[in-house]
Amino acid sequence: MSAVKPPLLGCIADDFTGATDLASILVRGGMRTVQTIGIPDAALADTLDADAVVIALKSRTSPAAEAVRESLEALEWLRQRGCSQFFFKYCSTFDSTPAGNIGPVTDALLQALGSDFTIACPAFPENGRTLYRGHLFVQDGLLSESGMEHHPLTPMKDANLVRVLSQQTPSPVGLVRYDAVAQGAAAVGSRFDELRGEGVRIAIADALSDADLLTLGEACASLTLVTGGSGVAQGLPANFKRLGTLRQVDAAHMDSVEGRAVVLAGSASRATNAQVAEWMHAGNAAFHIDPLAIAEGRDVVGDAVAFAEQHEPALIYSTGNPDAVRQAQAELGVERAGALVEEALGNIARRLFDKGFRHFVIAGGETSGAVVKALDVKALRIGRMIDPGVPLTLSLGGEAPLLLTLKSGNFGAQDFFSKALRFMQGATA
Structure with a gap:
């Protein structure tokens, strides 16, 4: 024990x-x-x-x-x-x-x-x-x-x-x-x-x-x-x-982490589509991941990493409208289309980590799983809530501490990406 x-x-x-x-x-x-x-x-x-x-x-x-x-x-x-x-x-x-x-x-x-x-x-x-x-x-x-x-x-x-x-x-x-x-x-x-x-x-x-x-x-x-x-x-x-078995402590306390920031979105939900649209409407930098381009052998991962380095903070996203998602699934198959995107986003996260990125905002359950695996995150200390159901977290284990938000595709306000980045910056103040 x-x-x-x-x-x-x-x-x-x-x-x-x-x-x-x-x-x-x-x-x-x-x-x-x-x-x-x-x-x-x-x-x-x-x-x-x-x-x-x-x-x-x-x-x-x-x-x-x-x-x-x-x-x-x-x-x-x-x-x-x-x-x-x-x-x-x-x-x-x-x-x-x-x-x-x-x-x-x-x-x-x-x-x-x-x-x-x-x-x-x-x-x-x-x-x-x-x-x-x-x-x-x-x-x-x-x-x-x-x-x-x-x-x-x-x-x-x-x-x-x-x-x-x-x-x-x-x-x-x-x-x-x-x-x-x-x-x-x-x-x-x-x-x-x-x-x-x-x-x-x-x-x-x-x-x-x-x-x-x-x-x-x-x-x-x-x-x-x-x-x-x-x-x-x-x-x-x-x-x-x-x-009388629960300790009286600050349950949300966590240490700060310095580093660069990126947003990774793989969910196809309505909420995440709206968040992607809001991000771009505000004039923020965004790079689209196309599973068909990955399947054709293009260096999508390398292009996305270069884009994120040049446009911090950048959004790297595979999110698309239902018609676009169905087209990719029809050509590649549902499982392969999803696997290609998850693997790409995980590889992008890993390469950005190696370049000093320590703040990651991640949208989508499958995407979050792929990214935390690529970053070798073992556990998370849970902190303050950003939006209902989505807190700021601090990684435990792994090679270096990270600040992450792991957002269900359906959750978060339209400006969630910007809000999450502000929370991370506040945690390092």
Whole structure:
């Protein structure tokens, strides 16, 4: 076991930016939080002094069996560190396919923990995700009309999450309706008991506001496993405070780092497209990564690195409108198009690191995974929040400390790139 105080909460996230999103929520609640990139090795594990540890996997679009295996390995590591409660984090748009991976991973975690019940609540009202009578809304429209129905890997064409989850698991799926949530934690707890009595193992939980998420968090105090988007984790730190097990410290503190800056964007989401457009509209330098050019053998990486050196801070982006993305995927195949872009952005990051770049703003879960791997980042100390769900982070392990933001494609205001760079500059002041 580690010489440092054991963490209280152990979290498993199915992608990198989702992990950072969750970690930022926990920091805001007063928990000193470290995010690891995959399962830490023994040397790093013994240095992770934190109230919460979030293990970032890349399992959202993996085959279900692979996602289950990786999640169980992460769970075992967290149990060995001494965590008393566990959280499985997935996207606030419930990204998945009929085969998984949310249902299969939840089932496997419940079984491994010897637990008979948990909730599933991807709601994040601060970012426009709400749940009512089991239906997920994105802003004012249903999930199935939000643009997520066109996602290239996990198209979400049904907003009824009870129905969606029931396709992924043999476990009975129930619903904690808003009627119960509005009455407070005790009423939610009673609803949990009713559902257990009916044989339900996983319950979709309604939430329309942050207050609802706090209610759900309090009601989940006795659950060994909680699952959902990062929003529902808002209510978990208070449970540890009530128990007197949470230290009173500045959870967001981090050291400063000097260095040059770059923005790398690989997400094809509407939000990231808008952020790219805003960056260029403001007259900032931008270099487009074309997967077709990479496939033709052009030195796209070298050109992008040279551009970033000459135009600091520059945006290097592969983001495009849906028609452009579909054209590249049609010519190269979905997997190859994505892999070419991820590899290129990772190589660009590595070469810029070697030239003294230490501030990286990264948009997109797959892109973030590729970049942190290329930079050999082992773990992240989570700091102040830049926009809802996106904090400033400090790398741990690796060759040199870095300031990074790992932004989910769907998150952030239109001026997020400029805002993130200002946060990084403020951290070095």
